[in-house]
Every structure is written in C-alpha cells, then in structure tokens.
Amino acid sequence: MKKILIITPHYPPSNLAAVHRSRLFAEHLPAFGWQPILLTVHEDFYEEELDWNLQQLLPAKQRIEKVNAFNVTKPRLVGDVGLRGFFQLRKRALELLRQEQIDFVYIPIPSFYVSLIGPYLHRKTGVKYGIDYIDPWVHQFPGSDRFFSRHWFSTKLAKWLEPKAVKHASLITGVAEGYYKAVLERNPYLKNSCLTGAMPYGGEQLDHKRLKELELQPYLFRKNNKLQLVYAGAMLPKAYGPLEMIFRCMAEYKDSFSDVEFHFIGTGKLSNDPNSNSIKPLAEQYGLWQTVIFEYPKRIPYLDVLVHLEAADAVFILGSTEPHYTPSKSYQGVLSGKPILAVLHCASSAVRVLEDSHAGIVFEFNGETDIEKIYTGWVEVWNRFLSFRKTFKSESVSQNVFEQYTAKAVTSQLASLLDKVVTKMK
Structure with missing residues (x-):
C-alpha cells in the first residue's frame, strides 16, 4: 500500500458538508492501493455542533491523527479552525513525514490557509502534494468591490496567498473543472508542471x-x-x-x-x-x-x-x-x-x-x-x-x-491521478 496523508481540519464528528469529501475518498482509497492517514483538528476545537452519528460511517480501522488548535477568542477574531490549528497541523504533518514513508500529501480546501502547509512540507522533505478545490479560493463575493470591507480584504489576501500555495503542487483537483480552471489561467506554468482532474462529490x-x-x-x-x-x-x-x-x-x-x-x-x-x-x-x-x-x-x-x-x-x-x-x-x-x-x-x-x-x-x-x-x-x-x-x-x-458518479468510482479517478504522480516521481 502506498500512503497518502490527507490534511483536513474538519472531519467527523464535524457536521460541515466538506468533511464528506475527505471521508469518502478515505473510505475507498484502500481499494485502489492507497492507505490514507487523516490529519485533522480535534473536535473539541470545532465551533459547530457535532454529529456523532457520522462516526458510525467511518471504517473501523481508519487511521486518524488529531491535533489541538487555538481557542476562539472573545471577541471572535479568528473562527477558521484551519487557521487556528495551522501550526499544530503543520508540525504534526512534518513529524509524520519524517517518521513514515508517505508518498503524497493531499489537502482539500477550504480551509484555504491549510493549503500553505503543502509547499512547506515539500520544501522540508521533498514530498509531492496536491490541492483539492471544494470551493474556489480567489472569488468575487458580493461586497468584494467595497474598499477595505471584509470581503475586499479576503479577496486581496486570496490573490496573494494562492500562488504561493500552488507553486510546487503536483496535482490540482476540484469538484468540477470550473473550480480550478481560473487557478491555471492565473498560474499558466502549472499546466506543464502538475496534473489536474475534476471529480464531483460521489454518492454513497x-x-x-x-x-x-x-x-x-x-x-x-x-x-x-x-x-x-x-x-x-x-x-x-x-x-x-x-x-x-x-x-x-x-x-x-x-x-x-x-x-x-x-x-x-x-x-x-x-x-x-x-x-x-x-x-x-x-x-x-x-x-x-x-x-x-x-x-x-x-x-x-x-x-x-x-x-x-x-x-x-x-x-x-x-x-x-x-x-x-x-x-x-x-x-x-x-x-x-x-x-x-x-x-x-x-x-x-x-x-x-x-x-x-x-x-x-x-x-x-x-x-x-x-x-x-x-x-x-x-x-x-x-x-x-x-x-x-x-x-x-x-x-x-x-x-x-x-x-460513474458513485463515491467509489470518483475515488478511482483520484487514485489514478495519484498513481501517475508517483510514477512520474520515479
């Protein structure tokens, strides 16, 4: 089995919709020769209500590594658990890479900031990494054109950070091609340096x-x-x-x-x-x-x-x-x-x-x-x-x-891309 480290700040029992992207990939990857290690933030640091029934959807022997995060302050300055747990996730990911033979690091976003762990790990260990766009990062929200508004700052920050996150990526995927197409247009060198693939949420x-x-x-x-x-x-x-x-x-x-x-x-x-x-x-x-x-x-x-x-x-x-x-x-x-x-x-x-x-x-x-x-x-x-x-x-x-739209069929597409990245490395 090849090993893949999936860095996902939210994971069951989180009830956020995005957790199912990582959950379903992790469930079916072993059938295609990839053993997942899930790296997430401990549920004690989630803001949303927990759904413990989701635990019953996870395979019994699935490996899940949990880290702590900074608590939400009052007043609430930072809510994003990926940002609150950024340094803890990054530290544990580096430890895992140095302790074990991990073939690839995969980072579904959002949380968008966690994608910056990818180039850090690549620089430290040489491991290849990929980013999965569940949502577009650089995005014009209503209000993004109002100077110094929250959405204006978010858009400016996204435009500055995204090129740093994707610069050394070996794989860029998304729920649909439109989720990452603009990323390739903004960073045209990626068309020659990394693989891409569109994979919808699969039904389970x-x-x-x-x-x-x-x-x-x-x-x-x-x-x-x-x-x-x-x-x-x-x-x-x-x-x-x-x-x-x-x-x-x-x-x-x-x-x-x-x-x-x-x-x-x-x-x-x-x-x-x-x-x-x-x-x-x-x-x-x-x-x-x-x-x-x-x-x-x-x-x-x-x-x-x-x-x-x-x-x-x-x-x-x-x-x-x-x-x-x-x-x-x-x-x-x-x-x-x-x-x-x-x-x-x-x-x-x-x-x-x-x-x-x-x-x-x-x-x-x-x-x-x-x-x-x-x-x-x-x-x-x-x-x-x-x-x-x-x-x-x-x-x-x-x-x-x-x-072709089942979770297993969709995961087979991801596994195929991962195999190509690993083969290309060799």
Missing part, C-alpha cells in the same frame, strides 16, 4: 443503508396531504436570483401551488443560528411564507438530512448563476429514491447526471442574463414535473449511468 449508497440501521426519524415537518419537496443545504449568493424568479411566478399563479410545500433545510446565513433566515424574507415579500415556503435555517446533521429527503415526496435542487457550480446534493437526491426537480445552469455537470439517469426534471438556464426565463417558464416546468412524478419509480433510475 452505503450511507443510506446505515441510515436505516440507525432508525432515525424526521422531525422538521410532518406528512400531510400536500406535495412536500425538500431543499437541503446552504444557499449560494448567486442562487437567490433564480429563486426569486420562482417565488415571483408562484405568487402570481397561487392556485397552481396551493397544495405544495417547499421545505428549505440548513439555508441560514449562520450555520448554528436557528434565526438566521435567508429564505424567509424573500418568501414573505411574495406572500408565500408558511403557506408554500418553509425554512429551517440551522444546519442539521448529515444523516438527519438524508432522513428528511427520504420523508419528502420529492427533492428540490437549486443551482447558481455561476456555470462551475455543481451541487453535491444532486447525488444525495438520486440516492434518496425520490423524484427530483432541479433548476440548474446549463453548464453544470449535474444536468447530465439527472437527465441521463432519468432521476428528475431539469430546468436549465444560462446565467444571470437568462433568469427571467425561469419566471416565464416555471409553471410549464412544474406541470411537466407533476406528470413525471406520477409515473416515477425509483427502480427506473438508470443505475448504470449513475455508477
């Missing part, structure tokens, strides 16, 4: 099997005689435009949506604040709140999300006006066995997943200039979805198509 059928064994029950809403759809996960800043077009249409054609409920779970502006609503203000503006639209802002545990997806009548997926965004919730939706209604940028890789597998109806649009199309076409798409749902059977979803 075993998680749903374990879910049934735990016998968890839904608790956010009760079954009634209405058609209930669930959207689960954070809202991206550039998803509100498409959502407003949907709300605007539903407000105008209320009779068509009188027997429908959309439940938004974990969409709050603050992950642990049950009052940080992001959907409610928009729903109130269009007179849909607590009749058609319901929101539960606080993030709930991963397995609880799966329970509510399975309790719903259908799954609602909303993409962004940015073409690179591929919602990982697409794969969870397929595995829930429920019909899917999705609104996605036409360039999103999830479009093909859902259409080719016959898992749902996809409403495609082409960026910010095309969102008016959602308002004018929503009723027609909704009626198509209702017809689709009447004949939908979970067993009719094409598993052959979906096979």
Whole structure:
C-alpha cells in the first residue's frame, strides 16, 4: 500500500458538508492501493455542533491523527479552525513525514490557509502534494468591490496567498473543472508542471443503508396531504436570483401551488443560528411564507438530512448563476429514491447526471442574463414535473449511468491521478 496523508481540519464528528469529501475518498482509497492517514483538528476545537452519528460511517480501522488548535477568542477574531490549528497541523504533518514513508500529501480546501502547509512540507522533505478545490479560493463575493470591507480584504489576501500555495503542487483537483480552471489561467506554468482532474462529490449508497440501521426519524415537518419537496443545504449568493424568479411566478399563479410545500433545510446565513433566515424574507415579500415556503435555517446533521429527503415526496435542487457550480446534493437526491426537480445552469455537470439517469426534471438556464426565463417558464416546468412524478419509480433510475458518479468510482479517478504522480516521481 502506498500512503497518502490527507490534511483536513474538519472531519467527523464535524457536521460541515466538506468533511464528506475527505471521508469518502478515505473510505475507498484502500481499494485502489492507497492507505490514507487523516490529519485533522480535534473536535473539541470545532465551533459547530457535532454529529456523532457520522462516526458510525467511518471504517473501523481508519487511521486518524488529531491535533489541538487555538481557542476562539472573545471577541471572535479568528473562527477558521484551519487557521487556528495551522501550526499544530503543520508540525504534526512534518513529524509524520519524517517518521513514515508517505508518498503524497493531499489537502482539500477550504480551509484555504491549510493549503500553505503543502509547499512547506515539500520544501522540508521533498514530498509531492496536491490541492483539492471544494470551493474556489480567489472569488468575487458580493461586497468584494467595497474598499477595505471584509470581503475586499479576503479577496486581496486570496490573490496573494494562492500562488504561493500552488507553486510546487503536483496535482490540482476540484469538484468540477470550473473550480480550478481560473487557478491555471492565473498560474499558466502549472499546466506543464502538475496534473489536474475534476471529480464531483460521489454518492454513497452505503450511507443510506446505515441510515436505516440507525432508525432515525424526521422531525422538521410532518406528512400531510400536500406535495412536500425538500431543499437541503446552504444557499449560494448567486442562487437567490433564480429563486426569486420562482417565488415571483408562484405568487402570481397561487392556485397552481396551493397544495405544495417547499421545505428549505440548513439555508441560514449562520450555520448554528436557528434565526438566521435567508429564505424567509424573500418568501414573505411574495406572500408565500408558511403557506408554500418553509425554512429551517440551522444546519442539521448529515444523516438527519438524508432522513428528511427520504420523508419528502420529492427533492428540490437549486443551482447558481455561476456555470462551475455543481451541487453535491444532486447525488444525495438520486440516492434518496425520490423524484427530483432541479433548476440548474446549463453548464453544470449535474444536468447530465439527472437527465441521463432519468432521476428528475431539469430546468436549465444560462446565467444571470437568462433568469427571467425561469419566471416565464416555471409553471410549464412544474406541470411537466407533476406528470413525471406520477409515473416515477425509483427502480427506473438508470443505475448504470449513475455508477460513474458513485463515491467509489470518483475515488478511482483520484487514485489514478495519484498513481501517475508517483510514477512520474520515479
């Protein structure tokens, strides 16, 4: 077995969505000849609520190394646990490299700052490293153009630090090509010095099997005689435009949506604040709140999300006006066995997943200039979805198509890239 050190500040029992990237890679890498060592920050230093059920999803003999971190100060100056645990992670990583024969270091980001450990380790030991973009680092957030604002500083810092992090990387991967394409454009020498690969979040059928064994029950809403759809996960800043077009249409054609409920779970502006609503203000503006639209802002545990997806009548997926965004919730939706209604940028890789597998109806649009199309076409798409749902059977979803998007298949792509890097080293 070749050894790979995965540096991921958050890991189960953290309930952050990004932990599943490392978790699923680590679960399946041994099948392809790579033994993972997970280096993470101890859960005592996490700010989010812990989800101990996630521990039951980990292989029994998985090797996990934990370090301490600096506590969050009052007032809260630094929250990012990757930054609070940066020096501890770096120190332990160097110790592991000097004590053992580790063939590669892999760093999923965010936390973005942890990527700077890669070039440090390379300089000290010569080990090759790679960075996995779960989110883009250099990114124009709303407010980034306001001088000396928090987002302005973050963008400036990202532009300065990212070239230092990727300079000696041997591998750059991402959830989709668009997540790292701009990195190569900003640092063109990388096209010749490192390998790249796009690998989506994979779906893990075993998680749903374990879910049934735990016998968890839904608790956010009760079954009634209405058609209930669930959207689960954070809202991206550039998803509100498409959502407003949907709300605007539903407000105008209320009779068509009188027997429908959309439940938004974990969409709050603050992950642990049950009052940080992001959907409610928009729903109130269009007179849909607590009749058609319901929101539960606080993030709930991963397995609880799966329970509510399975309790719903259908799954609602909303993409962004940015073409690179591929919602990982697409794969969870397929595995829930429920019909899917999705609104996605036409360039999103999830479009093909859902259409080719016959898992749902996809409403495609082409960026910010095309969102008016959602308002004018929503009723027609909704009626198509209702017809689709009447004949939908979970067993009719094409598993052959979906096979390439399973966590194991996605991990095989990573393993192939790792083997090429190691072979190139020799």
